[in-house]
Amino acid sequence: SFKGSLMVLLTRRDFFGLLILLAAIFLSYLPTLNNGFVWDDDLWLTENHAVHSPGSLGAIWQLDYDRGSAELKSSTTQYYPLVFTSFYVENKIWGLNPAGYHVVNVILHFLNVLLVWALVRRLGIKGAWMVAAIFALHPVHVESVAWITQRRNLLSGLFYLLALWSYLRFDESGRWWRYGVAMALFFCALLSKTVTATLPFVILIVLVYRHHSNGKLPGISFKKIWPLFPMLLVGIVAGLVAANLEKGAAGTKTLALDFSFVERFLILIPSTFTFYAGKILWPFPVMFIYPRWDIEAGNWNLFLPLIGFLVVFAGTIFFWRRNQNTGPLLLMLYSAVTLAPALGLFSVYFFRYSFVAGHWQYLGSLGFIIMLTTIIGALGRKYVPAARFQVFATTISVLVLLVLGASSYRQALAYKDTESLWRDTLEKNPNAWIALNNLGRIEAQQAINTPDSALSLKLLKSSKAHFDRALKFPEAEPEALNNLANLAYLQQDYRRAAHLYQKAIGLQHNVPGTYSNLLRAMSASGQTDLAIEILDGVLKFGLVTENLTRAEVFHQLARAQAEQRLFEEASISASSALAAFPALPNIQVFYASVLMQLNRYREAMVRLQNVPTDSGEHISAQVSLARLKATCPDARLRDCPGAKAIFAELRSLLGGRPMPPAMAELDTVITNECGR
Numbered sequence: 001s002f003k004g005s006l007m008v009l010l011t012r013r014d015f016f017g018l019l020i021l022l023a024a025i026f027l028s029y030l031p032t033l034n035n036g037f038v039w040d041d042d043l044w045l046t047e048n049h050a051v052h053s054p055g056s057l058g059a060i061w062q063l064d065y066d067r068g069s070a071e072l073k074s075s076t077t078q079y080y081p082l083v084f085t086s087f088y089v090e091n092k093i094w095g096l097n098p099a100g101y102h103v104v105n106v107i108l109h110f111l112n113v114l115l116v117w118a119l120v121r122r123l124g125i126k127g128a129w130m131v132a133a134i135f136a137l138h139p140v141h142v143e144s145v146a147w148i149t150q151r152r153n154l155l156s157g158l159f160y161l162l163a164l165w166s167y168l169r170f171d172e173s174g175r176w177w178r179y180g181v182a183m184a185l186f187f188c189a190l191l192s193k194t195v196t197a198t199l200p201f202v203i204l205i206v207l208v209y210r211h212h213s214n215g216k217l218p219g220i221s222f223k224k225i226w227p228l229f230p231m232l233l234v235g236i237v238a239g240l241v242a243a244n245l246e247k248g249a250a251g252t253k254t255l256a257l258d259f260s261f262v263e264r265f266l267i268l269i270p271s272t273f274t275f276y277a278g279k280i281l282w283p284f285p286v287m288f289i290y291p292r293w294d295i296e297a298g299n300w301n302l303f304l305p306l307i308g309f310l311v312v313f314a315g316t317i318f319f320w321r322r323n324q325n326t327g328p329l330l331l332m333l334y335s336a337v338t339l340a341p342a343l344g345l346f347s348v349y350f351f352r353y354s355f356v357a358g359h360w361q362y363l364g365s366l367g368f369i370i371m372l373t374t375i376i377g378a379l380g381r382k383y384v385p386a387a388r389f390q391v392f393a394t395t396i397s398v399l400v401l402l403v404l405g406a407s408s409y410r411q412a413l414a415y416k417d418t419e420s421l422w423r424d425t426l427e428k429n430p431n432a433w434i435a436l437n438n439l440g441r442i443e444a445q446q447a448i449n450t451p452d453s454a455l456s457l458k459l460l461k462s463s464k465a466h467f468d469r470a471l472k473f474p475e476a477e478p479e480a481l482n483n484l485a486n487l488a489y490l491q492q493d494y495r496r497a498a499h500l501y502q503k504a505i506g507l508q509h510n511v512p513g514t515y516s517n518l519l520r521a522m523s524a525s526g527q528t529d530l531a532i533e534i535l536d537g538v539l540k541f542g543l544v545t546e547n548l549t550r551a552e553v554f555h556q557l558a559r560a561q562a563e564q565r566l567f568e569e570a571s572i573s574a575s576s577a578l579a580a581f582p583a584l585p586n587i588q589v590f591y592a593s594v595l596m597q598l599n600r601y602r603e604a605m606v607r608l609q610n611v612p613t614d615s616g617e618h619i620s621a622q623v624s625l626a627r628l629k630a631t632c633p634d635a636r637l638r639d640c641p642g643a644k645a646i647f648a649e650l651r652s653l654l655g656g657r658p659m660p661p662a663m664a665e666l667d668t669v670i671t672n673e674c675g676r
Contacts, residue, residue: 017129018114025110025136028405031412032102032146038418039438043077044087044149046096049616050075051087054653060084063241072244073583079245082191083152101148108154109136109145115161116366122168123209125327127373130397134369139286139407140279141365143358146415153362156193159185160363167203171210171224179227186231194242195341197235200228202337209330259295259347267295268344268355270306276339276361280368283404286411287428288421289435290354328371335367352475353434418442433469433476440466440483444490463487478508485517494525502534509543519556523563532560551581558594567597585617592624601634619653622646623662630673640674 037046050056059075066073076084086104094100117132125131135141144153163185170178189196204225211220259268271293279286295302316329336343342360350357376396384392414424422439425432440463447459464487470480485500501518504511515535522531535557544550554577561570574591578584588607595604605628611621630643647670650663659667 014129017117021113021117021129021133021136022110024133024401024405025106025113028137028408029102029106029109029142029145029412031409032106032415033099035102035146035412035415036098036417037096038147038149038415038421040149041147044084045091045101048076048084048087050084051091053613053618055613057085057088060088072241074245078152079242080152080156080192080194082188083155083193086151086155098148101151102146105145105148105151105154108151108158109141112154112157112161115158115165119161119165119168120370122165123206125370125374127377130373131366131370133397133401134373134404135366137401137404137408138280138365138369139283139404139411140358140361142286142408142411142415143288144362146412147359150359152193153359156189156196157363159189159192160196160199163189163199164203164206168206168210170227171207183231183234187234190235190238194238197239198337198340200231200235202334203228203231205330205334205337209326212326259344263295264344266306267302270309271295271302272343272356273336273339274305274308275356276364277335277368279358279361280365280372283407285428286358286407288358288414288425289429289432290356291429291431292351292354295355327374331367331371335364338367339364353432431473433473433480436466436470437476437479437483440464440470441486444483444487448490460487460491478504478511478514481507482511482514482517485521489517489521489524494521495527497521498525498527505538509538510546510549513552515549515553515556519560523560528560528563532557532564535560547581551577551584551587553577554580555584555587555590558590562594562597567594570594571598585611585615585621589617589621589624592621596628599633601628601632601637604628605637619650620662622650623666626650627666627669630670640670643670643674 042048045051050060053059056075061081062075063079064073065071072079087101090100090104113132113136116135117128120131121128144150163182166178166182166185170176170182186196186199189199207224208220211224275290293302313332316332320326320329339361342357342364344351344355377393380389380392380396414421419439419442422435422442425435426439429435443459443463443466447456447463450456450459464484467480467483467487470476470483481500481504485497485504488494488497488500498518498521501514501521504514505518508514515538518534519528519531522528522534535553538544538553539550539557544553554573558570558573558577561567561573571591571594574587574594577587578591588611592604592607595601595607605625608621608625608628611617626643626646629637629639629646632638647663647666650666651659654663
């Protein structure tokens, strides 16, 4: 019926409220229309071959099983295929124009706001519009809306809220097709972000709220809740798949994040929960990287959040028993359930930087917002005369929304670009060592690009100062040393660069990029022989434990050996690299070049042909393959038609754009060797 549909929001009485929400969201997030890409957007979008490569849509949805490691493999950073599909489609429409992606994020947030309004009102909670308005403008949500990478929050939130709405309609009508819709939407939410697996528990909380009788729990029959079990099972399976995919990929197993029971359950979890509740009440300041608490300090103050949590929890129990009202208790449970994946139950890579983040509380904030608006409304009705209550409520609402909207607008400005984001972070959190390292790298790159020598020198000094500050933090020391080494290399102090790279490797063995940097510096300083000894020693003494890093060390050893024209040894090292981690196209291409030096042309062709089409090395591999087919000294393997076919395919990929130098050179080679 019309009454039971989402279109209830578009009745004449509410249309004005909808327009206010739309205008408020547009104004608050207006800066995002001029914002660019920031941290991690390259990994998720701008440099993601699964998004850009022709015909890669199937790869986005594909899951492979590696029998050797007993792990699932995905072509994307995380298996969120609906998120990457949205990026894929948008990339076909507006390419890498960031404005398009930002507009879609704002639209998704607006849709989520409408769903919040509809759901809260359907549950009979007073102040539904105000809840939606606070959810729309609260600055803790800027990170989810202004950061393109957090499309996963917005898209999963949309399906999550729609699934909740559909299940409530199923609960009211008993029509199973509505249950099927809810299950399908839940599945879509999981394919956008796995933490939405909490939905069955949230539905249970909402059903208890709807069906409780005189404040008694649970007050709900098994008939009402058994349809949740299939959803729970789907959520568990999705969680296990995500855990298998991310095992080792995010690096948590290499971090010292093994907290004791006291640290995790009596300090960390209560601290994160009270932090998120406090940020809804007082969101100032909002920042990209919050200070990381030292939960191992042994200070009794660390237990204050636990005490506060227990007091509030006891208060909700008392309120329930005294007033026969389960609302505050269930709202607290809702927040705990939706925030559970971010409270510290499981260690995640981001814990290196901070135990809390704004984008982790997008849906979890709703419980706190509803509780806050309900309490303020109840106090107003109790202490403000009825004749003045409307004026009081309107005044408070306008002031609160103006402050929240202005704060969101200001925070959205910080996401203009990566440099702005890190500068804003350091202004609010000077000890954010990740910001120090990343801002230093940005300034070093700017020093390279600027033609002004005085400005270049100033930027290099500022860059070094940031790296030196980062050295003070043990977690940042390996990365800071690597960055200082890069700076020394940039200034052509190759021996100092090599020394700093070795220090970085001594502190942290499992960082692949450092080994390539070390070889580069030692080669430039005429120490290739020493580089071979160091890399060989790293492997012999078993200092590297992760397969990806072992592959990189073997790769760099092979390069050093090839540089010394030790091609047989280089062939063995390159083969060992691929044995350690087969899915590295750059090593495939290098291995092929070594095989060609050994006159093993057939094997080289096979290696080049096996480079995946969706990898960044595909074009260079095809160029090398075409050249080899056209010029192969072994007449039996020379294949001019094959070389011309590869070249024609490469030309078609350019779409009329000018040929890069490598292809122009290939064109000349094919013409000379094979004719037109």
